[in-house]
Amino acid sequence: MERPKIGVFSLTGCGGDQLMILNLEDVLLDLLSYFDIKDFQEISSFKEDSDLDIAFVEGSVSTKQDLRKLKEIRARCKMLIAIGNCAISGGIQAMKNGQMEILERMKRVYGIEEDIYGVLEPKGLSAYVKVDLEIPGCPIEKEETLRAITSILHGDMPDQFDYPVCVECKLKEYPCVLIEKNLPCLGPIIVAGCGARCPGLGLPCIGCRGPIKEEANAAAELEVLLSKGYDEEHIVNLMRIFCANFGEIKKITEIIRRRSGKGRQE
Amino acid sequence: MNRERRIEIAEITRVEGHGRVEVIIEGNRIRDVKMAIFEGPRFFEALVEGVRYDIVPDIMRRICGICTASHSLASIRAIEKAFNIIPTKQTELLRDLLIHGEVIESHALHLFMLALPDYLGFPDVIRMARKHPEMVKAALMLKKAGNLVHNIVSGREVHGMNDMIGGFSKVPNEEELLKIRKAMEESKRTAQLAVDLFVRAGTPKFVESENILMALDPGEKFGYIGDYVTISTGDYYPVEEYEKLTNEKSVDYSHARLSTYRGSPFMVGALSRLLLNGKKLSGTARELFKEQKDLLTHRNSLMNNLAQSIEIVHCVERCIEDIDALLSTGLVDEVVEIEPRARRGVGAVEAPRGVLYHDYTFDEDGRVVKANVITPTAQNMANIEKDLRIATQRLINQPDEKIKRVLEQIVRAYDPCISCSVHLMRIKS
Amino acid sequence: MVRVEVIDNVLAPSPSRIIKIEKMTEIERLFHVKFLSRDLVERFVYRPGQFVEVGVTGVGEAPISICSWREEPEILELCIRRVGRVTNAIHRLKEGDLLWIRGPYGNGFPMEEMEGSNLLLIAGGLGVAPLRAVLQYALKNRERYGEITVFYGFKSYELMLFREEFLYLFREGDEQKLRLYLSYEDQNDEKCKRLAEERGERIVQGVVTKLFEKTEISPENTYAIICGPPIMYKFVVKELIKRNFKPWQIYLTLERRMRCGIGKCGHCIVGEGNSIKYVCKDGPVFTYWDALNTKGMI
Amino acid sequence: MMYLKLPREDFDAFFKNLQEYGKIYGPVKAGSSAYNFKEVTTLDEMDLSYNRTIVPPKKFFVGLKEKIFEFDEKRAEFREVIEDDPRKVIFGIHSCDIHALKLLDKIYLEDMADKYYLERRRNAILIGIDCHPDEHCFCKSMGTSYATDGFDLFLHEISDGFFVRVGSMKGHEIVAKNKGLFDPVGSEDIEEFKRSQKKRLDEFKLELNLSGLQDMLELAHNSQIWDEYAEKCLGCGTCNLVCPTCRCYDVIDFVNLDITTGERVRRWDSCMLRRHGLVAGGLNFRPTRVERLRNRFNCKGSLLEGMLNCVGCGRCTVYCPAGIDYVEVLRKIAGD
Numbered sequence A: 001m002e003r004p005k006i007g008v009f010s011l012t013g014c015g016g017d018q019l020m021i022l023n024l025e026d027v028l029l030d031l032l033s034y035f036d037i038k039d040f041q042e043i044s045s046f047k048e049d050s051d052l053d054i055a056f057v058e059g060s061v062s063t064k065q066d067l068r069k070l071k072e073i074r075a076r077c078k079m080l081i082a083i084g085n086c087a088i089s090g091g092i093q094a095m096k097n098g099q100m101e102i103l104e105r106m107k108r109v110y111g112i113e114e115d116i117y118g119v120l121e122p123k124g125l126s127a128y129v130k131v132d133l134e135i136p137g138c139p140i141e142k143e144e145t146l147r148a149i150t151s152i153l154h155g156d157m158p159d160q161f162d163y164p165v166c167v168e169c170k171l172k173e174y175p176c177v178l179i180e181k182n183l184p185c186l187g188p189i190i191v192a193g194c195g196a197r198c199p200g201l202g203l204p205c206i207g208c209r210g211p212i213k214e215e216a217n218a219a220a221e222l223e224v225l226l227s228k229g230y231d232e233e234h235i236v237n238l239m240r241i242f243c244a245n246f247g248e249i250k251k252i253t254e255i256i257r258r259r260s261g262k263g264r265q266e
Numbered sequence B: 001m002n003r004e005r006r007i008e009i010a011e012i013t014r015v016e017g018h019g020r021v022e023v024i025i026e027g028n029r030i031r032d033v034k035m036a037i038f039e040g041p042r043f044f045e046a047l048v049e050g051v052r053y054d055i056v057p058d059i060m061r062r063i064c065g066i067c068t069a070s071h072s073l074a075s076i077r078a079i080e081k082a083f084n085i086i087p088t089k090q091t092e093l094l095r096d097l098l099i100h101g102e103v104i105e106s107h108a109l110h111l112f113m114l115a116l117p118d119y120l121g122f123p124d125v126i127r128m129a130r131k132h133p134e135m136v137k138a139a140l141m142l143k144k145a146g147n148l149v150h151n152i153v154s155g156r157e158v159h160g161m162n163d164m165i166g167g168f169s170k171v172p173n174e175e176e177l178l179k180i181r182k183a184m185e186e187s188k189r190t191a192q193l194a195v196d197l198f199v200r201a202g203t204p205k206f207v208e209s210e211n212i213l214m215a216l217d218p219g220e221k222f223g224y225i226g227d228y229v230t231i232s233t234g235d236y237y238p239v240e241e242y243e244k245l246t247n248e249k250s251v252d253y254s255h256a257r258l259s260t261y262r263g264s265p266f267m268v269g270a271l272s273r274l275l276l277n278g279k280k281l282s283g284t285a286r287e288l289f290k291e292q293k294d295l296l297t298h299r300n301s302l303m304n305n306l307a308q309s310i311e312i313v314h315c316v317e318r319c320i321e322d323i324d325a326l327l328s329t330g331l332v333d334e335v336v337e338i339e340p341r342a343r344r345g346v347g348a349v350e351a352p353r354g355v356l357y358h359d360y361t362f363d364e365d366g367r368v369v370k371a372n373v374i375t376p377t378a379q380n381m382a383n384i385e386k387d388l389r390i391a392t393q394r395l396i397n398q399p400d401e402k403i404k405r406v407l408e409q410i411v412r413a414y415d416p417c418i419s420c421s422v423h424l425m426r427i428k429s
Numbered sequence C: 001m002v003r004v005e006v007i008d009n010v011l012a013p014s015p016s017r018i019i020k021i022e023k024m025t026e027i028e029r030l031f032h033v034k035f036l037s038r039d040l041v042e043r044f045v046y047r048p049g050q051f052v053e054v055g056v057t058g059v060g061e062a063p064i065s066i067c068s069w070r071e072e073p074e075i076l077e078l079c080i081r082r083v084g085r086v087t088n089a090i091h092r093l094k095e096g097d098l099l100w101i102r103g104p105y106g107n108g109f110p111m112e113e114m115e116g117s118n119l120l121l122i123a124g125g126l127g128v129a130p131l132r133a134v135l136q137y138a139l140k141n142r143e144r145y146g147e148i149t150v151f152y153g154f155k156s157y158e159l160m161l162f163r164e165e166f167l168y169l170f171r172e173g174d175e176q177k178l179r180l181y182l183s184y185e186d187q188n189d190e191k192c193k194r195l196a197e198e199r200g201e202r203i204v205q206g207v208v209t210k211l212f213e214k215t216e217i218s219p220e221n222t223y224a225i226i227c228g229p230p231i232m233y234k235f236v237v238k239e240l241i242k243r244n245f246k247p248w249q250i251y252l253t254l255e256r257r258m259r260c261g262i263g264k265c266g267h268c269i270v271g272e273g274n275s276i277k278y279v280c281k282d283g284p285v286f287t288y289w290d291a292l293n294t295k296g297m298i
Numbered sequence D: 001m002m003y004l005k006l007p008r009e010d011f012d013a014f015f016k017n018l019q020e021y022g023k024i025y026g027p028v029k030a031g032s033s034a035y036n037f038k039e040v041t042t043l044d045e046m047d048l049s050y051n052r053t054i055v056p057p058k059k060f061f062v063g064l065k066e067k068i069f070e071f072d073e074k075r076a077e078f079r080e081v082i083e084d085d086p087r088k089v090i091f092g093i094h095s096c097d098i099h100a101l102k103l104l105d106k107i108y109l110e111d112m113a114d115k116y117y118l119e120r121r122r123n124a125i126l127i128g129i130d131c132h133p134d135e136h137c138f139c140k141s142m143g144t145s146y147a148t149d150g151f152d153l154f155l156h157e158i159s160d161g162f163f164v165r166v167g168s169m170k171g172h173e174i175v176a177k178n179k180g181l182f183d184p185v186g187s188e189d190i191e192e193f194k195r196s197q198k199k200r201l202d203e204f205k206l207e208l209n210l211s212g213l214q215d216m217l218e219l220a221h222n223s224q225i226w227d228e229y230a231e232k233c234l235g236c237g238t239c240n241l242v243c244p245t246c247r248c249y250d251v252i253d254f255v256n257l258d259i260t261t262g263e264r265v266r267r268w269d270s271c272m273l274r275r276h277g278l279v280a281g282g283l284n285f286r287p288t289r290v291e292r293l294r295n296r297f298n299c300k301g302s303l304l305e306g307m308l309n310c311v312g313c314g315r316c317t318v319y320c321p322a323g324i325d326y327v328e329v330l331r332k333i334a335g336d
């Protein structure tokens, strides 16, 4: 097979997902040798404006500049792979979407009420262009990423996780932190693939892989956490860290707003 | 009238994040030097407003993928100070281990994979690996050793979650620590190799100029955690007064707000740390520091690369030392009671690229009222521009391509982490 | 140490070579596969309605009906629609490549029991695949069965599977005492309209149940065998019941997700309370009587 | 059946001698109230008064997530892999879990035996131990509170040691080899055993009426109860994964970086998950939690494989993050 031409790009994010690829130290050189790398700004000064078989894109669309770049990338690649939560759903920076206006954010952080960056409300790539594959996580998992890549090199599309973190939590025989320690674990509504890292450390899942789309029962999760004594505002903040742009979680914000008749951030 | 000459690096490569450099020359005079950032802002300080303290580190560590543990620790320390939580000895050792591991990972990535190709004449490490496979493999193993610390102590390579307010959720066990220790023993040679490489790389002099240096005072031993800032001017401040040091001010040659100290740009990072705190080094790193004293001058910021390489040697030895100290007393699970207070706390650590401050104010329920983060790259930016200006001036008669190469090399030497420069106010023109 | 005698690994697939691929539609292809080991050919005894697990290394396995019937099962024919990971991977294979096969699995149709009776085969879309095996079996043993009537419904001429074969039977089937009726859904299908001009009494525009208007179907000594998309069953069964078919005269073959094909992985379990079954080993062929007693079966 | 007595002072020696049959796995505390079967080398690592483990001992026979084949595309090879040493001693298994294994035996061994299961099952030694019910145990109602077979040895604690039942040839072999450690049972021992069994039966608090359960389930097909619980249910799959009688597994292939070799892996699955009932074309036979819950309860309450598919261990209730109480649901179904 001819070596696929690839590019690795980043929009607005922390660089952690590209870094996870570089963290595949044991196989990195082997892995890269399967590809003809045309653009990888983080590690290479070599650049060629050719068509691409695969573009890996990290980061959210948070500025008009990001959007321009994304559209250029989409136009030149056959397969677009969104890597990481930012690229899938806007990431952590989308946490206050729909709650705090961009200008308000400008004011709070930079002290000016003017959008000098051309900022857009952070969203994932699929809000704007067709995405062929999404590899979730904040950051992505090395193992899953490698397996997705080998599957693609093999000519297939990888199988994707469609079940919650709880499944892996039990496959690893971890005691449930929600039941045992009353911690606000989001595992039941979050996509598996991390091997239940957080419960494995005795910590609650904070949802870094995003919800199971069109499936997560966020309303039931809310009820469970309320019954554990957490207040609504905290639960919403927690769910919004990584999931603010998802319908299921937006709904929760709505339910709570209606219930309490207030919203701190309005 | 003189013709205007424009030198532009559209996108700086082999750095974390997106930036570009633009120099405008009129005749023999440099009219403008700009390092523009076109990283989208993420407004972290606004994100945590109203958020309860216990998930603040989870949010804030995501400012940066490379120095994630630094952000994590700065954030945790700020909160602990606000709530008067005193970490245990074991926690301090584990944190020390964690941040040293992070420095190894970050420096190894920067030196071998991003900076070295410049010196050996390759566009990237992939091509460099074809010529020097053994060296690149060794470098990757060094980087992996650093990541192993992340993995075991914080839970994963990037955005680990195990380090939290008050300590660690799951304390690593003996077996795991011995695994790190072994990896460190095996990395010693590669660490020294880095020093050799950068000593041999020579000392380009095109940025020579006075630099003000700034670093945290690590206490007795060389390290990355501290509560006071020491400055090459002889000044000394508690971190709570960081605003005096990082004054974000407009300067005449730039339309951005840049960090200056008493009106002058300053430098943070490995070189500053070594020159200010080098006396506190021990072991091989101390020897190497002495040997290379002449090369390591505060007048040449490119020496930051060499300084980083010596730091790797230090970190590798220190990780072993920390592990031995931890194992000698045995590891125990610790539970810390946290009681939120309506207070302010400032936490600082030396991230791989320099001093990092997190500053939070809480209400009585422990919700963030106000937050501020100052990253090292943001602090360095004024100094980078100063260096770019000086270098351009010296090379003004050289062709554009040559100037570009040098400018990019200078930027890279600072190992800038643009995505975490959340505070940089720069408009892409 | 206790040593256990070596037993066959029922999950281990056997390699078989794709000797021919025929493109049937954009998404369906017919694969002719041949086992590499002679041994296997001899052991591989199957009946119409059974299926095999077809695998591609690195991707996985999918249950696929055997759509042919020969006494010597040297060659199996598999009509495969491209819908997901495994089936896409199978479609990428070329002649000469390997497929990994386990089976045959499932109960299949009780061909012996139906001997001496009339057969009414009702197929919709891809459902024609297993019924083709029934048909081949019945035609090969023509003397053992009475009247054979086939209803075959499809969307359009282009999407008609095994077109050549069925058009041949449509035109010449009477020689073999076979009445074949066709239905097509696409109103603007010119080619089908032409077929209607040619032999209007055997083809209608509409869904497959419309074919009941075309001919008298008597339940007398007749078995109805249905295979098609799940929604088709309800309508077809209704027509049959209207015509006094008894629930045990109606056979259906079902589809479910399956991972093992042999009653272990649990995915194909259907039913509630008193009646609960594995589609893979208790089926995939069931009578309508089973369906009446097993909630959620159809 | 053969009955013996294991005096307390011989317990440790007995335990040590078992190592000759493979690694020993026993109940070990894993959290504030949770236990797991883990490898143990000494008696005191175990807590033999445990109530239940998180995942059932089924994991010893069908791996939670296990490689079953390695393949090589170039060489057209499928090579079977049994990753662990099938020789194991499972120490301290409860009666309900033994009953569950009997059901799994039917599934995995009758009619096209699963080789992986068989290898491990034949090589494993099961040492049962008496337990005391907590508020979630309802095995008494399910008829699984006492194991009459399906184990090699069964230990019942009495005042100065254990009353031991020998349940198999292998069990016989073990006691024969350790002759010196066992005493014959005396009449006081028998009396004590009887008393303790009676006392144990009296400890059960939770009961479930089984009569007509299958009909009740079928009749509840359109019941509101499913909707009510589906609203609470998180669809997390925990209930299936901790269930000792659930047998669903999923299979997936992975390719190595050389792109020609790889592995086939199977892992425990759950019918509460979306994919379980999904087939080609996006059709889902159990599209929402309503159908999935109904299916789960029906499967558990059925007589698939000729026996009840629930052994009353209480795990699904204890570990359900949404707090859905299995017995409560079935009681509502039955109108109790």
Ligand SMILES: Cc1cc2nc3c(=O)[nH]c(=O)nc-3n(C[C@H](O)[C@H](O)[C@H](O)COP(=O)(O)OP(=O)(O)OC[C@H]3O[C@@H](n4cnc5c(N)ncnc54)[C@H](O)[C@@H]3O)c2cc1C
Pocket (backbone or CB within 6 Å): A160, A162, C051, C060, C061, C062, C063, C064, C065, C066, C067, C078, C079, C080, C081, C082, C083, C084, C085, C086, C087, C088, C126, C129, C130, C254, C255, C256, C257, C258, C284, D278, D279, D280, D281, D282, D283
């Ligand atoms: C007894 C029996 C006989 C059969 N005979 C034949 C036959 O002769 N010919 C034939 O072509 N087929 C036959 N089938 C159907 C065939 O088995 C399936 O089409 C096949 O298993 C699909 O496998 P796959 O890996 O290609 O698809 P999968 O990748 O498993 O996908 C199958 C379907 O699941 C859905 N899906 C998968 N993943 C997702 C996701 N992440 N999100 C949403 N939806 C998803 C999609 O709708 C997709 O179409 C038979 C099935 C049975 C049970």
Ligand code: SF4
Pocket (backbone or CB within 6 Å): A165, A166, A167, A169, A170, A174, A175, A176, A177, A178, A179, A185, A186, A187, A188, A196, A199, A205, D236, D238, D321
């Ligand atoms: S700890 Fe979290 S992920 Fe694990 S079972 Fe409990 S709720 Fe689910």
Ligand code: SF4
Pocket (backbone or CB within 6 Å): A138, A165, A190, A191, A194, A195, A196, A197, A198, A199, A204, A205, A206, A207, A208, A209, A210
């Ligand atoms: S448990 Fe949750 S937060 Fe933790 S790594 Fe997994 S998905 Fe992310």
Ligand code: SF4
Pocket (backbone or CB within 6 Å): D232, D233, D234, D235, D236, D237, D238, D239, D240, D272, D316, D319, D320, D321, D322, D323, D324
């Ligand atoms: S454990 Fe509870 S919440 Fe999870 S799927 Fe089962 S019933 Fe639903």
